[in-house]
Amino acid sequence: MGAQTGGGGVSAAAGVALGMVGGAIRISTPFLFVSLGECITEKSGRVNLGLEGTLVMGAMAAYGVSYLTSSPWLGVLAAGGCGVVLGALHGWLCARPRVNDVAVGIALMLFGVGLAFFLGKPLIGPTAPHLPSVSLGWWSASGQVRSALQVNALFVLGLVTTAAVRFVLRKTRWGLVIRTVGESADAARAMGYDIARVRLLATMAGGFLAGVGGSFLSLFYPGSWNEGLSSGQGLMAVALVIFARWDPVRCLLASLLFGGASALGPALQSVGVTSGYYLFNAAPYVLTLAIIVLTSSRDRALLGQPAELRMAR
Amino acid sequence: MLKARAFATSVAGWTEWIGTRVAAWAIFVAVLGGLTPGPRSHRAVAASPPLTIGFIYVGPKSDYGYNQAHAQGAAVIAKLPGVKIREEEMVPETSAVQKTMESMINLDGATVLFPTSFGYFDPHILKEAAKYKNVTFLHCGGLYTEGKHPTNVGSYFGYIDEAQYVAGIVAGMSTKSNKLGFIAAKAIPQVLRNINSYTLGARSVNPKATTTVIFTGDWSMPVKEAEAANSLIDQGIDVLTMHVDSPKVIVETAERRGIMVTGYHANQAALAPKGYLTGAEWNWGKVYTDYVGMIQAGKPYPHLLRGGLKEGFVKVSPYGKMVSAAAKKKADAAKAKFMDGKMVVYKGPLKDNTGKVVIAAGVEQKQTDIALEKMDYLVEGVVGKTH
Amino acid sequence: MGIGVSIGAISPLAEPSAGGAGALVATAEARRAARRKSAEAFAIPSVAILGALILFGIFVALTGRNPLAVYHEMYRGSFGTWFSFQNTLQRAAPLMLTALATALPLRLGLVVLGGEGAMVLGGLAAAAVGVHLHTPMSVKLGMFVVGALVGGAWMAGAGTLRAYRGVNETISTLLLNYIAIALLNHMVEGPLRDPASLNKPSTLPIGDDNMLGNLPGLDVHWGLVFGLAACLLTWFLMQRTTFGFAARMVGGNVRAALLNGLPVRRLIVVATFLGGLGAGLAGAVEVAAIHGTANASLVTGYGYTGVLVAFIARGNPLGVVPVALLLGGIGASGGLLQRVFDLPDATVNVLQGIIFLSILFSDSLYGGRWARKPAVAA
The missing domain is CATH 1.10.3470 (ABC transporter involved in vitamin B12 uptake, BtuC)
Structure with a gap:
């Protein structure tokens, strides 16, 4: 066995580590976009559980538009546009009396995924132009390092977005309005803000980012449209927001951690460690659960949690 | 306490409110159900009814893989005279497939069914075959046991590992790093046989070649498959192949990363014009045409039908541009031996990758050998474990 | 107590209409309100499903069926x-x-x-x-x-x-x-x-x-x-x-x-x-x-x-x-x-999604404008 793993223990371990770094960057991007989007929405005091539908819809739209126009960036925009429309539907429905936002989210998840599969049937076959990638590993002679640091343009955009969301939420008047609405609707109302409108816009913005996250799936990694594309990543990303405690930078870290853990199973197998692969493949879920349990507290609410939020108590 | 009373009453009011809504719903559905008439007779049978054949797929029929291979076969027989086909895709291996079969029989008038997923056989096909004795069930998997299974069931399969062996030869001749990669769904005999045949083919022409295998655990999970492909490529693998339901993502990933790939299930050359060496393909159109011919003629059909390259059940994709003349020659030679029926892939002495002898010297296991159906090892030269 | 804030005080279900408490007082007014609610309870889900069927019908028609x-x-x-x-x-x-x-x-x-x-x-x-x-x-x-x-x-x-x-x-x-x-x-x-x-x-x-x-x-x-x-x-x-x-x-x-x-x-x-x-x-x-x-x-x-x-x-x-x-x-x-x-298999998901969304929308119709009682506190 040892003889067949080739380079022996040290380089195998290094290979696994490199694989995880590369995997973290590859896998984390859709999580990052969706969780940033949900972060904005939840900061305004509303939960959109339907971003799984938005993600899949975005993936389909991006692939279709990229295929038809040969411009992947137009595809990204189309994906964002789909997200805005679904977000607006969510915001509009939730603004009506007695309509529950969690239920609307579940409905939109079903609707978005169903519509994407419906419209996407003819797109399973064709191949669409891809998004470009940026080589951050030019300094290294090692092919492994270079390929691990072959970073997608959307990931870079995701880093910029993280900083931007953080800045907007913390330092700008818009951010203040969103946070006020999320912390106390009464106070916001007293200050003369239109709560429904703020939440509508926050949900639309969140939808835009989630749609863009979907375009990454179909236009870069794995880079193809089919019905197994998401496997619940949108839903997981919404969960990661609670894990990240409504902080954009922590959303980034959580996404990277989740991506790295997801890459563990394949990376280990690629150097010959294949036993118990189901359990390795479950690593990101176990790890996330363990961290949540360890960081939760019996008696107080999570830090950074918008008080108006229904689901994230 | 007062507060609690008020609260209690409001809760009571609320449940009453909910209750009336639910009652209304129940009435609504009951009305729908009440409209239900009793058993209805079959639709009137026309003078010379076409043979209605139902095809059931577990995934999308345009998946560039397992289901597409079957759908292509269905498309071939759809053109035959006197044949009408009905197709349903994305049918899970649960009671849903039983109901789909019954629905095709009861509502479409199908008399021949091709439930194409391996997992449909036990218990679903067996149960329906016992229930509908005048319907013929033809299943892909080669699982029929005489005397044990209903007589209106047939099961067919192809020795696709023969095509994998040939593809392995091409891979072994083409690799520069001597490292091949195999992305597989599950460690089951069918899959292990493909991995082993591929590796034996490669090592028959290039003894230094090894095959690293990654099990994704799922028949169709594109993100995991892409991650597996990238992990393997990062480890220096330069020829990839796979046994998953839809190879599209893996083939595309290999092409993008500039390595070579051999395909599976269907021809994926269009997805990787630069790196597609060859591939192991099904040829169900021939198998289905044969079956339909026998059924239309009222002749008995074989309950267990299997074949390889020789019988035309499987085929090897046309070689890609980058396949060297030497590689073509060796691959063609092996193919010719399969066509003659002289080739035996599994013969002793054969060791597995832990050094244990799995086939003793002098023993030959031909394709029909039952031992091959129970394969639970990976041959020497494969990096990986079966569990 | 401790649990205080960490458990949300808000039910995810729709809040009961304020008429629910009022109905306990057995007046003619309340009886009428109750009758209206029963009518609503039947009419609104039916209308919601009908609306969903019409929407889905348009969707299907757009695909040429x-x-x-x-x-x-x-x-x-x-x-x-x-x-x-x-x-x-x-x-x-x-x-x-x-x-x-x-x-x-x-x-x-x-x-x-x-x-x-x-x-x-x-x-x-x-x-x-x-x-x-x-x-x-x-x-x-x-x-x-x-x-x-x-x-x-x-x-x-x-x-x-x-x-x-x-x-x-x-x-x-x-x-x-x-x-x-x-x-x-x-x-x-x-x-x-x-x-x-x-x-x-x-x-x-x-x-x-x-x-x-x-x-x-x-x-x-x-x-x-x-x-x-x-x-x-x-x-x-x-x-x-x-x-x-x-x-x-x-x-x-x-x-x-x-x-x-x-x-x-x-x-x-x-x-x-x-x-x-x-x-x-x-x-x-x-x-x-x-x-x-x-x-x-x-x-x-x-x-x-x-x-x-x-x-x-x-x-x-x-x-x-x-x-x-x-x-x-x-x-x-x-x-x-x-x-x-x-039609693709996902058609049923689209229909389910439309029905669900339509029913959720209909939640906002209860106690609608056409029958609003005057003294209902929010």
Whole structure:
């Protein structure tokens, strides 16, 4: 066995580590976009559980538009546009009396995924132009390092977005309005803000980012449209927001951690460690659960949690 | 306490409110159900009814893989005279497939069914075959046991590992790093046989070649498959192949990363014009045409039908541009031996990758050998474990 | 008290209209209000479904199919023939059980997505136990009890984390689903694998004689009766017992529940446990009636469809039954849409999504402008 793993223990371990770094960057991007989007929405005091539908819809739209126009960036925009429309539907429905936002989210998840599969049937076959990638590993002679640091343009955009969301939420008047609405609707109302409108816009913005996250799936990694594309990543990303405690930078870290853990199973197998692969493949879920349990507290609410939020108590 | 009373009453009011809504719903559905008439007779049978054949797929029929291979076969027989086909895709291996079969029989008038997923056989096909004795069930998997299974069931399969062996030869001749990669769904005999045949083919022409295998655990999970492909490529693998339901993502990933790939299930050359060496393909159109011919003629059909390259059940994709003349020659030679029926892939002495002898010297296991159906090892030269 | 803020004070369900309290005062005014509400309770969901059907009809028409023909086939495929109606019943049965896993905690204000995991593990445990028992009766009994208990315990784990550590139950149950499926696959292909199950790794079969059969005279297995009985029992529990009253109180207002000295934490654990029983039982029934063994086919998505059923029924156990029938019927007709109209399989998901959205929209129509009473405080 040892003889067949080739380079022996040290380089195998290094290979696994490199694989995880590369995997973290590859896998984390859709999580990052969706969780940033949900972060904005939840900061305004509303939960959109339907971003799984938005993600899949975005993936389909991006692939279709990229295929038809040969411009992947137009595809990204189309994906964002789909997200805005679904977000607006969510915001509009939730603004009506007695309509529950969690239920609307579940409905939109079903609707978005169903519509994407419906419209996407003819797109399973064709191949669409891809998004470009940026080589951050030019300094290294090692092919492994270079390929691990072959970073997608959307990931870079995701880093910029993280900083931007953080800045907007913390330092700008818009951010203040969103946070006020999320912390106390009464106070916001007293200050003369239109709560429904703020939440509508926050949900639309969140939808835009989630749609863009979907375009990454179909236009870069794995880079193809089919019905197994998401496997619940949108839903997981919404969960990661609670894990990240409504902080954009922590959303980034959580996404990277989740991506790295997801890459563990394949990376280990690629150097010959294949036993118990189901359990390795479950690593990101176990790890996330363990961290949540360890960081939760019996008696107080999570830090950074918008008080108006229904689901994230 | 007062507060609690008020609260209690409001809760009571609320449940009453909910209750009336639910009652209304129940009435609504009951009305729908009440409209239900009793058993209805079959639709009137026309003078010379076409043979209605139902095809059931577990995934999308345009998946560039397992289901597409079957759908292509269905498309071939759809053109035959006197044949009408009905197709349903994305049918899970649960009671849903039983109901789909019954629905095709009861509502479409199908008399021949091709439930194409391996997992449909036990218990679903067996149960329906016992229930509908005048319907013929033809299943892909080669699982029929005489005397044990209903007589209106047939099961067919192809020795696709023969095509994998040939593809392995091409891979072994083409690799520069001597490292091949195999992305597989599950460690089951069918899959292990493909991995082993591929590796034996490669090592028959290039003894230094090894095959690293990654099990994704799922028949169709594109993100995991892409991650597996990238992990393997990062480890220096330069020829990839796979046994998953839809190879599209893996083939595309290999092409993008500039390595070579051999395909599976269907021809994926269009997805990787630069790196597609060859591939192991099904040829169900021939198998289905044969079956339909026998059924239309009222002749008995074989309950267990299997074949390889020789019988035309499987085929090897046309070689890609980058396949060297030497590689073509060796691959063609092996193919010719399969066509003659002289080739035996599994013969002793054969060791597995832990050094244990799995086939003793002098023993030959031909394709029909039952031992091959129970394969639970990976041959020497494969990096990986079966569990 | 402690639990204070960490448990949300807001029920995820629609707030009752203020008329609910008023109806207690037996005046003519209140009676009229009650009558109006009954009329609304019938009219609004009907209008919502009708509206959804019109929207979906337009959608279908846009794809170039005749909506009336499509509806005719859908009716034929779901309720229109005796065969179709049984098909619908069979599909509805597991949904009733998995829906309870979400519906019951929903009454306490908890959003649980874990029916899938509880069902999968319930099925696995049932199969593992079933092969060690011998008479057909004991096999079945053992499977149902163990399957349900395992499902309940799995879900109660999430409930415990919620109650005693404040871990959000939505995220924990979602994660637990993935973990449960990994466990199933690991066990089925590893320690619990029947060596004879070659290309379809499975546990040892429980044996044909021990399988759960069909209802007499029907082509529907006993799971339907289990589903109906479980929904009725749960309804009784929630509406007619102290436990149910306390649980609903927690769902209405946690602070009030705490002020009244209710054991909120324990109620949460018990409710998630009871809900998990349903999903676990669904898994056991799936093994006992369909597969006869546990394997990857147990991952059916019934758990997630159950979430949908529970939410459309707004957590009401009796509402679960008609909603499960409706979704079962849509599922049963999906095949015909593919075969007759060449519509994609996802068509039924689109229809379900439109119906669900339409029903949610209709929530805002109750106590509408046309019948607004003057003195209703918000």
